[in-house]
Structures are given as C-alpha cells and as structure tokens.
Amino acid sequence: MTSREESSGSGAIEAHDLVKKFGEVTAVGGVSFKVSPGEFFGFLGPNGAGKTSTIHMLCTLLKPTSGYARVNGYDVARHAIRVRGSIGLVFQETTLDKDLSVSENLFFNCYLHGMKKRDAVERVEEILKTLRLAGCHDTLVKRLSGGQRRRVDIARGVLHQSRILFLDEPTAGLDPQARADLWTFLQTLRRERGITLFLTTHYLEEAERCDRVGIMHQAKLIALGSPAELIRSVQSDIERPTLRDVFLRLTGSAIPDTR
Amino acid sequence: MNYRSSARAAGIIVTREFKRFFRQRGRLFSSLARPLFWLFVVGPGFQRLVETNQGISYQQFLFPGVLGIVVLFGSMLASLSTVYDREFGIMRMMLIAPVSRATIVWAKIAGGSLLSVFQALVLLVVAPFLDLRLGILQLVSILLCLLITSFAVASLGMLLAARIDSLENFSTIMNFVVFPMFFLSGGLYPVKLLPSALRTAVYLNPMTYGIDLFKHVLLPPQTSSRLTADLPVVLDVAVLMVMSLAAAAVATFLFDKEAKLMKLTRTAVRETN
Numbered sequence: 001m002t003s004r005e006e007s008s009g010s011g012a013i014e015a016h017d018l019v020k021k022f023g024e025v026t027a028v029g030g031v032s033f034k035v036s037p038g039e040f041f042g043f044l045g046p047n048g049a050g051k052t053s054t055i056h057m058l059c060t061l062l063k064p065t066s067g068y069a070r071v072n073g074y075d076v077a078r079h080a081i082r083v084r085g086s087i088g089l090v091f092q093e094t095t096l097d098k099d100l101s102v103s104e105n106l107f108f109n110c111y112l113h114g115m116k117k118r119d120a121v122e123r124v125e126e127i128l129k130t131l132r133l134a135g136c137h138d139t140l141v142k143r144l145s146g147g148q149r150r151r152v153d154i155a156r157g158v159l160h161q162s163r164i165l166f167l168d169e170p171t172a173g174l175d176p177q178a179r180a181d182l183w184t185f186l187q188t189l190r191r192e193r194g195i196t197l198f199l200t201t202h203y204l205e206e207a208e209r210c211d212r213v214g215i216m217h218q219a220k221l222i223a224l225g226s227p228a229e230l231i232r233s234v235q236s237d238i239e240r241p242t243l244r245d246v247f248l249r250l251t252g253s254a255i256p257d258t259r
Numbered sequence: 260m261n262y263r264s265s266a267r268a269a270g271i272i273v274t275r276e277f278k279r280f281f282r283q284r285g286r287l288f289s290s291l292a293r294p295l296f297w298l299f300v301v302g303p304g305f306q307r308l309v310e311t312n313q314g315i316s317y318q319q320f321l322f323p324g325v326l327g328i329v330v331l332f333g334s335m336l337a338s339l340s341t342v343y344d345r346e347f348g349i350m351r352m353m354l355i356a357p358v359s360r361a362t363i364v365w366a367k368i369a370g371g372s373l374l375s376v377f378q379a380l381v382l383l384v385v386a387p388f389l390d391l392r393l394g395i396l397q398l399v400s401i402l403l404c405l406l407i408t409s410f411a412v413a414s415l416g417m418l419l420a421a422r423i424d425s426l427e428n429f430s431t432i433m434n435f436v437v438f439p440m441f442f443l444s445g446g447l448y449p450v451k452l453l454p455s456a457l458r459t460a461v462y463l464n465p466m467t468y469g470i471d472l473f474k475h476v477l478l479p480p481q482t483s484s485r486l487t488a489d490l491p492v493v494l495d496v497a498v499l500m501v502m503s504l505a506a507a508a509v510a511t512f513l514f515d516k517e518a519k520l521m522k523l524t525r526t527a528v529r530e531t532n
Contacts, residue, residue, distance in 0.1 A: 114357070
C-alpha cells in the first residue's frame with residue numbers, strides 16, 4: 001500500500017520492552033527483539049508463555065501496556081492500519097466463513113484490503129495454485145479437511161502481498177502429512193516472495209527449522225539465537241544436546257510437548 | 260487506507276450479509292412466513308372482532324405493523340450475527356484487515372439494514388391483495404421510511420451485539436427485546452387506544468416511530484378512522500434518526516474498546532487448552 005512511507009529500512013520487526021498486562025496478570029513482561037526482512041523467526045514456549053499476546057501486539061490487535069514496537073517501519077500504536085495493511089496473520093484457530101466457498105472467503109479478504117476486482121481475481125488464482133488448492137475454488141469451507149482449511153488460512157494471510165506473515169501455532173491439530181505439506185508451502189512462499197515468517201510454536205522440531213528462535217517462558221524472553229547457537233550455549237555434559245535440553249536447562253522444566 | 264479502499268471493504272461486508280442470507284436456504288421463506296401468518300391467519304380472525312367501518316380494515320391496518328416485523332427481525336438478526344462472526348473467528352478476519360473499527364461497525368449496520376429492507380420490499384407484493392394501492396410516490400416514500408427504520412433497529416442490534424458474548428442467550432434476547440419491541444409498537448393496535456401506562460412504553464420503543472411512518476405512507480389518508488397514524492411524520496423521522504445515530508455511535512465506541520479485542524485473545528487461549 002504505502003511502502004514508501006517507511007521511516008527506516010532497519011528491520012521487519014523491532015520490539016522494545018513490550019509489556020502487556022490484563023488487570024493484575026502480566027501476559028508479556030518486557031520483551032525486546034528484532035527480526036530482519038526475509039528471516040524465519042520463531043517463538044518457542046509452552047501455552048500461556050505470552051507468545052500470542054506478543055503477536056497480537058505486533059499485529060495491532062492488542063495495545064501494549066508499555067514499550068513500543070515497529071512493524072515494517074510503522075509504529076504499532078500510531079499507525080495500526082498501515083501495519084495491518086503490510087502483514088498477514090494466521091490465527092491459532094481457523095478464521096474463515098464456513099458457509100462461504102474458498103474463493104468467496106479469499107475475495108472477502110482481498111476487498112477488506114481494498115483491492116480492485118481485477119487484482120483480486122489475479123491474486124486469488126495465483127495463491128490457490130501455489131497452495132495447490134486450485135481444485136477447491138468453489139468448495140464451501142465447511143467441506144474442507146483440516147489441512148486444506150489451514151492452507152486457505154495461509155492463503156488469506158499472504159493474499160495482499162504481506163511482507164511479514166505471522167503464524168500462531170499453525171500446525172496445532174494437523175496430522176503429520178498435513179503438517180509436512182504446510183512446511184513445504186511456507187518454504188515455497190519464502191523462496192518465491194522473500195516473505196518474513198514469524199511463528200509461534202510449542203513444538204521443538206518446528207522451532208529447529210527457524211533461522212532464529214526466541215524462547216519465551218513466564219512472560220519473558222529468556223533466550224534468543226539460532227538453534228545451533230542456543231544448543232551450543234548449553235553444551236557441556238550432554239552428548240548431543242537439542243533445543244529440548246536448552247529449554248530444560250534454562251527453565252528447569254521440560255517443555256510440555258504434547259505431540 | 261484511503262476513502263476508496265474503505266468503501267471496498269464496507270462493500271464486501273455488506274455483500275457478505277446478502278450472500279449468507281441467500282445461501283442459508285429457507286431464510287427468505289421463513290422471514291416472509293412470519294408476517295404472512297400475521298396478515299392472513301391472525302388478521303382475518305381479529306377482523307371479525309374489531310369493528311372497523313371507517314375506511315380501513317383491520318387487515319389493512321396490520322400491514323404496516325407486519326412490515327415492521329420484517330424490518331425488526333431482519334435487522335436485529337443481521338446485527339446479532341456479529342456475535343456469531345466473533346465466535347467463529349470471521350470477526351478476526353475483519354479486525355486484522357487494514358480497516359478502521361468504525362468502518363466494520365457501520366458496514367455491518369448497513370448490511371443488516373439493507374437486507375431487511377430487501378425482505379420488506381418483497382413483502383410489498385401482497386399490498387394489492389389487501390386493497391392497498393401504491394403509486395410510485397408511495398413506493399419511494401416507503402423505501403425511505405424502511406431505510407430509516409431498519410437503520411435504527413440495526414444500530415440497536417449492534418449495540419446489543421457489542422454487549423453480549425455468545426448466542427447462547429439468544430432466546431432471552433428474543434423474549435425480552437424483539438417480541439416486546441413488536442408488541443409494544445402500535446403495529447397490532449392503535450397507540451391512541453392504549454391505556455396510558457402501556458402508551459409510555461410504546462413511546463420509548465423505536466419500532467413505534469417506524470411503524471407509524473409506514474402507516475402514514477401505506478394507509479388511505481384522510482379517513483376519520485381510529486386506525487390511522489398516531490404521530491406527526493417529522494417527529495417519527497427525528498426520533499428514529501437521533502436514536503440510530505446515538506446507538507451506532509455507542510456501538511462503535513464499544514467495539515473499539517480493548518475489552519472486545521481481549522475477548523478475542525481469551526477465546527484463542529481457551530480453544531488451545
């Protein structure tokens with residue numbers, strides 16, 4: 001939309017001491033980090049660690065209690081609409097109108113983003129092809145499988161040429177095949193569009209695929225680095241440490257990996 | 260976000276209301292069954308009881324009230340579908356789009372309002388069967404009156420939608436909001452004939468002013484019947500306008516509040532656990 005108005009080209013995401021309190025409860029207790037354009041960044045942590053609240057602040061759905069963040073150069077508090085125009089967000093649970101068809105849902109989203117009809121038609125066809133959903137064009141969303149729905153969710157998130165795609169626990173509830181497909185599609189999107197991916201997960205093997213991982217625990221970001229760096233930081237007595245050991249070492253508890 | 264993209268966003272929100280309406284088979288039918296039932300089952304029954312020898316039959320008198328039913332149910336249900344949108348995540352699709360909260364609220368109100376006007380226009384087809392002749396001037400006037408009234412009801416519905424969390428208490432809303440709004444509206448009996456306690460309740464109800472407007476347009480003028488409109492047109496229009504703008508403004512404010520968005524997060528947390 002207005003990419004020229006960016007105040008600085010420094011980072012895709014910059015968060016400075018973000019805090020979110022819900023009454024007495026601190027959901028996010030002062031989190032700072034940067035994500036570069038094109039990076040595949042992941043937040044690892046158990047449910048309730050503050051990952052979703054952080055994402056919702058970055059996506060302007062929640063207002064930070066204190067601290068600030070810039071997304072694609074726009075301040076999330078002051079330029080919420082510009083932020084939303086430049087990002088896509090795939091929520092934890094599917095966000096589609098089940099009574100409408102796949103293409104109707106996608107067109108709905110295109111027009112919400114203010115696209116012209118001609119552009120919308122082009123984008124919808126293109127994204128359906130990329131995500132191998134071309135055959136589902138007119139299928140009602142309620143008739144889709146869980147994996148297909150997820151892909152439509154992702155299509156919705158990248159339709160408007162968002163430069164960052166936020167994915168909140170994108171593989172929750174998917175079977176292994178659908179999960180594998182999803183990763184393939186995300187890689188395709190990354191390769192073809194150079195899109196920045198920001199993922200939250202509580203699955204270790206998903207975090208291991210990221211360029212960099214931030215570990216969240218009890219509303220704090222307690223470690224940040226590439227999976228290799230994080231693993232190196234705890235290397236000592238354990239023979240072949242994994243992110244699981246990193247998490248265990250840092251928090252004193254195992255990550256509840258429910259898979 | 261410029262004016263044109265906001266208009267496109269609002270346009271698709273309105274279009275979606277219509278799409279859903281036509282997709283849910285039987286919705287048009289049931290939206291028309293209720294008023295037809297009143298007109299052709301209840302109406303003739305009461306016709307026998309009510310002595311109306313002054314130019315307007317009871318069935319004719321019922322017609323503006325029945326149009327009111329269509330507007331009331333149509334707009335109210337459409338606005339309350341916002342609760343459904345929130346529960347099933349479609350609201351999130353709108354919230355994450357580069358659209359202001361006000362655009363979403365006003366587009367939902369417009370969608371519900373236009374949808375119920377459409378249903379009411381379909382019902383106008385039966386007017387000739389009641390010996391009500393409508394010229395072009397009356398058609399244009401009734402269209403305007405329907406728009407004003409449905410906008411007021413849709414705005415009130417949006418205000419309700421902002422306050423309720425789930426459609427579980429839907430029957431409560433039907434019993435304590437929708438039905439009283441119909442029965443206390445002057446749609447079934449002339450307001451001037453009511454005892455004064457009831458009359459006060461009737462005057463607090465926006466539907467009264469809407470149905471009164473319909474009576475002005477639809478019923479034969481200049482009869483000495485007690486069944487004609489009760490209030491001046493200017494008052495009807497003024498009350499409806501003030502009420503709808505106030506309700507829509509408060510609804511916009513409520514939807515913009517953090518609390519609404521927090522609920523969205525809470526749902527997300529609840530669903531994963």
